[in-house]
Amino acid sequence: MKVRDFAIRSNTRLNDRNHLLKVTPVDNEPLPEMYPGQFVQIRVDDSPHVFLRRPISINYVDLQQNEIWLLIQRVGEGTEKISDLSPGETMNLLFPLGNSFTIPAEKGNFLLIGGGVGTAPLLYLGKKMQEKGIEPDFLLGGRSEKDVLQRNDFELLGTVYCTTEDGSLGEKGFVTQHSILQKKKYDFIYTCGPKPMMVAVASYAQQNGISCEASLENLMACGFGACLCCIEKTIRGNVCACTEGPVFNIKELTWLD
Amino acid sequence: MAGLKVRIGNLELKNPVMTASGTFGYGTEYTDFMDLGRLGGVFVKGTTLEPRQGNDYPRMAETPSGMLNSVGLQNKGVDYFVDHLYPQIKDYNTHMIVNVSGSTIEDYVACAEKLANLDKMPAIELNISCPNVKEGGMAFGTSCQSAAQVTREVRKAFPKTLIVKLSPNVTDITEIARAVEDEGADAVSLVNTFLGMALDIESRRPKLSTITGGLSGPCIKPIAVRMVWQVYHAVRIPIIGMGGICNWQDAIEFILAGSTAIQVGTCNFIDPATSVKIVEGIESYLNRHHIASVNELVGQIDYL
Numbered sequence: 001m002k003v004r005d006f007a008i009r010s011n012t013r014l015n016d017r018n019h020l021l022k023v024t025p026v027d028n029e030p031l032p033e034m035y036p037g038q039f040v041q042i043r044v045d046d047s048p049h050v051f052l053r054r055p056i057s058i059n060y061v062d063l064q065q066n067e068i069w070l071l072i073q074r075v076g077e078g079t080e081k082i083s084d085l086s087p088g089e090t091m092n093l094l095f096p097l098g099n100s101f102t103i104p105a106e107k108g109n110f111l112l113i114g115g116g117v118g119t120a121p122l123l124y125l126g127k128k129m130q131e132k133g134i135e136p137d138f139l140l141g142g143r144s145e146k147d148v149l150q151r152n153d154f155e156l157l158g159t160v161y162c163t164t165e166d167g168s169l170g171e172k173g174f175v176t177q178h179s180i181l182q183k184k185k186y187d188f189i190y191t192c193g194p195k196p197m198m199v200a201v202a203s204y205a206q207q208n209g210i211s212c213e214a215s216l217e218n219l220m221a222c223g224f225g226a227c228l229c230c231i232e233k234t235i236r237g238n239v240c241a242c243t244e245g246p247v248f249n250i251k252e253l254t255w256l257d
Numbered sequence: 258m259a260g261l262k263v264r265i266g267n268l269e270l271k272n273p274v275m276t277a278s279g280t281f282g283y284g285t286e287y288t289d290f291m292d293l294g295r296l297g298g299v300f301v302k303g304t305t306l307e308p309r310q311g312n313d314y315p316r317m318a319e320t321p322s323g324m325l326n327s328v329g330l331q332n333k334g335v336d337y338f339v340d341h342l343y344p345q346i347k348d349y350n351t352h353m354i355v356n357v358s359g360s361t362i363e364d365y366v367a368c369a370e371k372l373a374n375l376d377k378m379p380a381i382e383l384n385i386s387c388p389n390v391k392e393g394g395m396a397f398g399t400s401c402q403s404a405a406q407v408t409r410e411v412r413k414a415f416p417k418t419l420i421v422k423l424s425p426n427v428t429d430i431t432e433i434a435r436a437v438e439d440e441g442a443d444a445v446s447l448v449n450t451f452l453g454m455a456l457d458i459e460s461r462r463p464k465l466s467t468i469t470g471g472l473s474g475p476c477i478k479p480i481a482v483r484m485v486w487q488v489y490h491a492v493r494i495p496i497i498g499m500g501g502i503c504n505w506q507d508a509i510e511f512i513l514a515g516s517t518a519i520q521v522g523t524c525n526f527i528d529p530a531t532s533v534k535i536v537e538g539i540e541s542y543l544n545r546h547h548i549a550s551v552n553e554l555v556g557q558i559d560y561l
Contacts, residue, residue, distance in 0.1 A: 002289070048322050051322055051475075233314070
C-alpha cells in the first residue's frame with residue numbers, strides 16, 4: 001500500500017452521471033502490480049462535508065501509459081468534486097487496496113456480470129483473463145442504453161450481452177433474465193453492481209451449481225483493515241470487506257441463508 | 258534539538274505522539290506507511306476477556322468533519338491477543354499498549370491480569386467510555402462511583418502504568434477524572450467519542466444499525482480541548498489528550514490545554530502517516546520557539 005499524488009491525464013464524461021478519469025503518478029514512478037477487484041481510496045480536499053476518502057474500483061491499469069483508470073459516478077459531494085477535476089489537477093490516492101477476483105487456471109466458460117457503474121472492475125478482470133488466453137462473456141445491465149458504460153472497451157475482450165430496464169439496448173429486463181443464461185452453461189460467474197442484482201446473480205449461480213465471486217461495496221472509513229467499519233457477515237463471522245474482500249466467493253457470504 | 262521525551266506514570270515516551278485505540282488496529286496495518294518506532298506509543302484495538310463479533314453493519318456514517326461509528330469492540334479476545342497478536346507486535350521499537358474493555362468488573366480484572374504477565378506490555382488503557390456496547394463500557398465511565406470501583410479493582414491486579422480513558426458523555430468530566438485519580442490511576446486519556454446519531458432522510462432510517470454511535474474527528478476538537486483544559490486544572494496525574502487531532506498544530510493546542518501526550522485517532526484513516534508528521538511538526542515548533550523540552554509547554558496558556 002502506498003499514498004501518492006496522481007495527476008489527472010484526462011477526464012471523459014461518459015453520461016450525465018459518470019466520468020472516466022485516467023490518472024498517473026505525479027512522481028512518474030512506475031505503478032506497482034495491481035489485481036482486478038482491487039480499489040483505491042481517493043482523498044477529497046477542501047470540503048467540510050467530505051471527511052473520509054472515497055473508495056473507487058480500479059477500472060483498468062495501463063502499464064505502458066503508467067495510468068490507472070477510475071470510473072466515477074456522481075452520487076454526492078465527494079464524487080462531484082472528483083468528477084470535476086480537470087487534466088493537470090491532482091488527487092491523492094491510497095492504493096492498491098483489497099484482494100482480487102480469482103483468475104481461473106484452466107479454460108472454461110466465464111461470465112462477468114455487472115450493473116451500472118459496478119461494471120468498473122470487470123474491464124480490468126477481462127483484460128487479465130485475455131492475457132491468460134481466456135475470452136470471457138460479459139453481461140452488462142443498466143436502466144437504459146446510456147447507463148451501460150464502456151461497451152466498446154468490453155467488446156475488445158469478449159462477447160458482450162446487455163440488458164436494460166427500458167429495452168433501449170439488448171434484452172429488456174434485469175441481467176438475471178437474459179436469455180444467454182438459459183442457452184449457455186457457465187463454469188464461473190463474477191459479479192459487481194448493486195446489491196439486489198448481486199444477490200439475484202448469486203442465487204442463480206447457487207441454484208445452477210456455478211462458482212461465483214461478488215465484489216462488495218460496503219461503506220468504509222480507512223480501507224486497510226484498521227477501523228472495522230466495512231464488515232461483512234460471513235460463515236467465518238464478521239470480516240473486513242476492505243482487506244478480506246472486496247471480492248468474496250458467494251459460498252462465504254450469508255446472503256442466501 | 259528540542260527534547261520530546263515525556264513521562265506517563267512509569268512510562269517514558271520518546272515523544273508525546275501516540276495513536277488512539279480503535280483507529281490503528283494492532284499497528285501492523287500501518288507499517289507500509291511509517292516506522293512505528295518513530296511514535297511515542299501505539300494503543301491497540303479495544304480488547305475484551307471473551308471474543309466479540311461487534312455490532313451489525315452499517316457501523317459507520319460520515320458526518321461534517323467527522324464520522325460516527327458503532328463498531329462495538331469487535332476483537333478476538335485477550336487470549337487470542339496474548340497467543341497470536343502480542344508475539345507479532347512486542348518487538349516494535351515503541352510502547353504497544355492494550356486498551357481493555359469489559360461488561361463486568363470481573364472481566365476487566367481478568368483481562369488486566371493476563372496482560373500484566375506480558376513483559377513488553379508496560380501499560381494498559383482502561384476503556385470505561387465505549388458508547389457502542391450494551392453492557393459495561395461507557396456505563397462504567399459515567400458515574401464517579403462505578404469509575405472509581407473499576408479503577409480500584411484493576412489497580413489491584415495491574416501493577417504497571419494504568420491509564421483510564423474517560424467518556425465525554427458526562428455532566429462534569431473533572432469529577433470522573435478525580436475519582437479515578439483517587440483510586441490510583443497513573444494517567445487519564447480523554448476524550449473517547451461523543452454519543453451521536455444520524456438519519457437518512459429519504460428512507461427515514463438511522464444510518465447506524467445501533468441507531469446511536471460514537472462521534473469522532475475534527476468536529477469534536479474544540480469540545481475535547483475544553484475538557485482537557487478542565488481536567489488539567491482538576492487532577493495532578495498526566496493527561497493524554499485526543500479528539501480530532503489531524504496535524505501538529507492541533508497537537509500543540511492539546512498540549513497547551515494541559516496534555517502531556519496526545520493520541521491521533523480518526524485522522525489515521527485519511528492520512529495513515531499523520532502521527533509521524535505530527536512528531537516532526539512538534540519538534541520544529543519547539544525549535545522555532547526555542548523551547549528546550551515539550552514538557553515546558555504543557556498547560557502553558559497565556560491568558561492575556
